[in-house]
């Protein structure tokens with residue numbers, strides 16, 4: 001095997017080297033101290049730590065929702081830090097599926113129409129889109145609810161739809177920020193399990209969470225305290 005091939009096989013999907021964030025306004029503030037972090041492809045990891053520690057900030061840098069003020073961020077070997085706004089938007093649209101604390105569905109639309117929002121910008125034919133949406137809904141266990149108006153769903157069902165919307169384009173990365181915070185215990189577990197199972201589809205899953213149960217579902221846990229990654233471990 002050539003060196004290049006070995007690199008391609010073994011390199012992490014997400015590779016951060018000295019990635020940090022300092023904001024200038026209203027006063028210069030260090031939000032994230034330089035972080036080195038590798039996340040392997042098709043694994044699930046949790047980012048944990050106290051409130052205000054910098055978990056969401058780290059996730060937003062990995063999801064390219066904002067740019068670091070220093071360091072190198074390689075996604076599958078490609079440098080993301082320093083990409084133009086248009087290329088970042090392309091990267092997010094193609095490679096990242098976002099799941100948030102609240103499901104952010106459009107209540108007036110059907111379940112399947114909400115899932116289809118995950119394909120906005122794709123050039124797929126309507127029939128292919130419908131097939132992908134149906135497959136995503138089946139995967140999250142809602143195959144029979146496609147036509148239902150989203151306003152009539154339970155909290156757990158809404159989250160499943162949000163996960164289907166994130167997964168429908170088969171992104172390589174899924175970023176879930178506090179996905180269980182608004183759910184009861186049992187439903188929270190189901191959602192954690194569903195997200196962790198996305199690794200079987202080849203997705204890499206990052207869970208930002210306060211939920212101590214999340215560690216049971218992931219391959220590694222990374223802890224942030226006061227804007228510093230204090231070490232990670234495989235669970």
Ligand SMILES: Nc1ncnc2c1ncn2[C@@H]1O[C@H](COP(=O)(O)OP(=O)(O)OP(=O)(O)O)[C@@H](O)[C@H]1O
Nearest residue numbers: 023025029031049050051052053054055056057058
């Ligand atoms: N753009 C910004 N400008 C100023 N302060 C910021 C900015 N982004 C984040 N912060 C601050 O940085 C700190 C870390 O925020 P972050 O949302 O990453 O924490 P967190 O660990 O996700 O917290 P929580 O668990 O409460 O959601 C907070 O004090 C937040 O107010």
